[in-house]
Amino acid sequence: EPEVTQTPSHQVTQMGQEVILHCVPISNHLYFYWYRQILGQKVEFLVSFYNNEISEKSEIFDDQFSVERPDGSNFTLKIRSTKLEDSAMYFCASRGEVNTEAFFGQGTRLTVV
């Protein structure tokens, strides 16, 4: 069964460092998303990406965040200068069509120290 793949599963980084989280969505999907979940809290929407551009973003997704789909298969989330409060589980998701269910990757746990 096709699945969304995220790497790494766990990333530890020092405050102020740049970090890139990687995702390979399901191959024929068109809509891509990043969500985050601070430990013990709800899952929050960060950004959606469609047709090679950002379609929606939340207030959390400020200038420190960016997304790219560099080669037609990978979908990356970059945090330019990490802060302690960026520590969270980051989930990538993809959808084939806009009204179908989103399939989530297993998440990347980001720890900023």
Added chain:
Amino acid sequence: AQKVTQAQTEISVVEKEDVTLDCVYETRDTTYYLFWYKQPPSGELVFLIRRNSFDEQNEISGRYSWNFQKSTSSFNFTITASQVVDSAVYFCALSEPSGSARQLTFGSGTQLTVLP
């Protein structure tokens, strides 16, 4: 703005008991989609069900059933004869057309613990 409320933060039951997880949502749209996801201790989000706003039929899948009531804006999830493997956090989520990519708005989740 859309909102999903899961008032039950934690529920604990003994194996084989039935348990219902509540979900109440708010939306201004007449067309929307509701979802349930399961997050086991390993952390991934597992899709369970999708329901559109025009389909109020209840659904049963094995030990799982869902009760969608548009009149009360609720989409409750019942597990019959619970098992230890059902222990997880369960999230209800809403997707609306007002978001062009129809991102999900999640509730805060209900931690279900099934004791042997």
